[in-house]
Amino acid sequence: SGDNVGGGRSGAISPPPIEDSVQKIDVNPPRGTRDFPPEDMRLRNWLFNHFREVSRSFGFEEVDFPVLESEALFIRKAGEEIRDQLYCFEDRGNRRVALRPELTPSLARLVIQKGKSVSLPLKWFAVGQCWRYERMTRGRRREHYQWNMDIIGVPEVMAEAELISSIVTFFKRVGITASDVGFKVSSRKVLQEVLRCYSIPENLFGKVCVIIDKMEKIPIDEITKELKSLGMSEEAIKDLLQVLSIKSLTKLEEILGAAGEAVADLKQLFSLAEKFGYSEWIQFDASVVRGLAYYTGIVFEGFDREGKLRAICGGGRYDHLLSTFGGDDVPACGFGFGDAVIIELLKEKGLLPELSLQVENIVCALDHYLQGAAAAVATRLREKGQSVDLVLESKPLKWVFKRAARTNAQRLILVGNSEWQRGMVSVKILSSGEQYEIKLDELE
Numbered sequence: 001s002g003d004n005v006g007g008g009r010s011g012a013i014s015p016p017p018i019e020d021s022v023q024k025i026d027v028n029p030p031r032g033t034r035d036f037p038p039e040d041m042r043l044r045n046w047l048f049n050h051f052r053e054v055s056r057s058f059g060f061e062e063v064d065f066p067v068l069e070s071e072a073l074f075i076r077k078a079g080e081e082i083r084d085q086l087y088c089f090e091d092r093g094n095r096r097v098a099l100r101p102e103l104t105p106s107l108a109r110l111v112i113q114k115g116k117s118v119s120l121p122l123k124w125f126a127v128g129q130c131w132r133y134e135r136m137t138r139g140r141r142r143e144h145y146q147w148n149m150d151i152i153g154v155p156e157v158m159a160e161a162e163l164i165s166s167i168v169t170f171f172k173r174v175g176i177t178a179s180d181v182g183f184k185v186s187s188r189k190v191l192q193e194v195l196r197c198y199s200i201p202e203n204l205f206g207k208v209c210v211i212i213d214k215m216e217k218i219p220i221d222e223i224t225k226e227l228k229s230l231g232m233s234e235e236a237i238k239d240l241l242q243v244l245s246i247k248s249l250t251k252l253e254e255i256l257g258a259a260g261e262a263v264a265d266l267k268q269l270f271s272l273a274e275k276f277g278y279s280e281w282i283q284f285d286a287s288v289v290r291g292l293a294y295y296t297g298i299v300f301e302g303f304d305r306e307g308k309l310r311a312i313c314g315g316g317r318y319d320h321l322l323s324t325f326g327g328d329d330v331p332a333c334g335f336g337f338g339d340a341v342i343i344e345l346l347k348e349k350g351l352l353p354e355l356s357l358q359v360e361n362i363v364c365a366l367d368h369y370l371q372g373a374a375a376a377v378a379t380r381l382r383e384k385g386q387s388v389d390l391v392l393e394s395k396p397l398k399w400v401f402k403r404a405a406r407t408n409a410q411r412l413i414l415v416g417n418s419e420w421q422r423g424m425v426s427v428k429i430l431s432s433g434e435q436y437e438i439k440l441d442e443l444e
């Protein structure tokens with residue numbers, strides 16, 4: 001009926017207290033950041049649940065760290081973009097702090113803090129918001145959520161093979177196949193072996209990697225210029241760029257020989273990939289170095305084979321990060337997987353899940369004085385593990401049915417006077433229209 005069931009007050013809203021002057025605020029989130037209204041939050045939870053379920057199925061334990069860290073954790077001198085875009089400031093205690101741009105340094109910090117109280121190997125995962133501050137000219141986001149998995153304390157390539165297997169497992173769970181996505185795999189030891197041939201000082205290694213990582217983003221003569229500025233000769237640069245164009249492990253072995261660690265590690269990884277069953281997902285590509293200075297060995301990145309999107313994920317071995325923070329020289333490897341590109345890919349592939357609000361019951365009092373009774377009915381159902389949307393004020397039945405449809409409620413429980421007098425409530429199964437009365441203590 002159109003009238004208010006229970007005759008409650010119409011939606012009168014009291015004016016703000018006169019001492020608070022109304023100051024119209026911008027209701028949008030800060031530039032480069034996102035709100036997650038319910039429909040977006042359902043998709044985010046769906047994605048993060050997959051991240052967590054895969055991590056747990058690989059025996060990893062979840063960890064987290066403060067979004068705010070000491071700036072010192074991220075101050076590296078290799079010219080990384082992540083450093084140039086650090087969201088850093090001085091707090092009220094005059095401390096230099098930063099919103100974390102990645103999770104790995106925090107993880108390294110916690111491992112060192114735990115010291116001997118944890119036994120290696122550690123298999124930790126995290127899903128955390130990371131930040132960067134870049135000029136909005138490029139209109140890019142300033143925050144994203146990253147899934148990380150890290151293995152601490154395993155020097156062998158088996159660890160990297162396990163990590164790639166976990167990402168392949170995730171892709172399969174969400175319907176992405178090896179025809180949609182691949183991993184370019186290489187090792188920074190390739191680059192290291194070439195630099196050693198030209199006696200390039202080890203301390204330039206990180207800087208060279210950061211420059212090489214820009215290879216597909218800036219013109220090659222800019223790359224050459226930057227490498228020259230590090231003191232590399234024309235010949236060394238030519239040779240290095242030539243090696244980095246190699247896409248076959250056999251060719252790489254011809255150039256570097258079979259004795260070096262780079263070739264041995266990569267051959268081992270490709271052999272393990274066979275055993276894990278994901279050979280079709282990976283390919284050797286010497287140009288992959290990744291942009292983080294601390295990688296020291298195998299590096300990999302997930303890419304969409306249509307080449308429309310930025311890297312989906314990336315990772316690698318970082319055997320000396322902990323020691324650069326003053327910890328023991330513990331071997332480690334891990335990856336980061338952002339929450340944005342994967343959603344773009346799933347959209348492209350028509351793989352986004354249909355996620356609607358689902359509630360099992362909507363409970364409504366038919367008279368205002370039965371609100372308490374309705375609360376008791378809702379509590380009983382909730383104690384039995386049922387979800388209940390309790391109508392909290394007197395509303396027309398038409399409104400209740402509309403809300404039940406919007407929330408995809410399975411059952412409508414009406415608390416009416418005559419039924420309640422007999423200890424009953426009426427139930428309507430909204431999919432079939434079936435309607436019946438039931439004793440309250442039989443309701444479940």
Ligand SMILES: OCc1cccc(Br)n1
Binds near residue numbers: 141142
């Ligand atoms: O992938 C680099 C990165 C780091 C922090 C925040 C965002 Br958005 N992107």
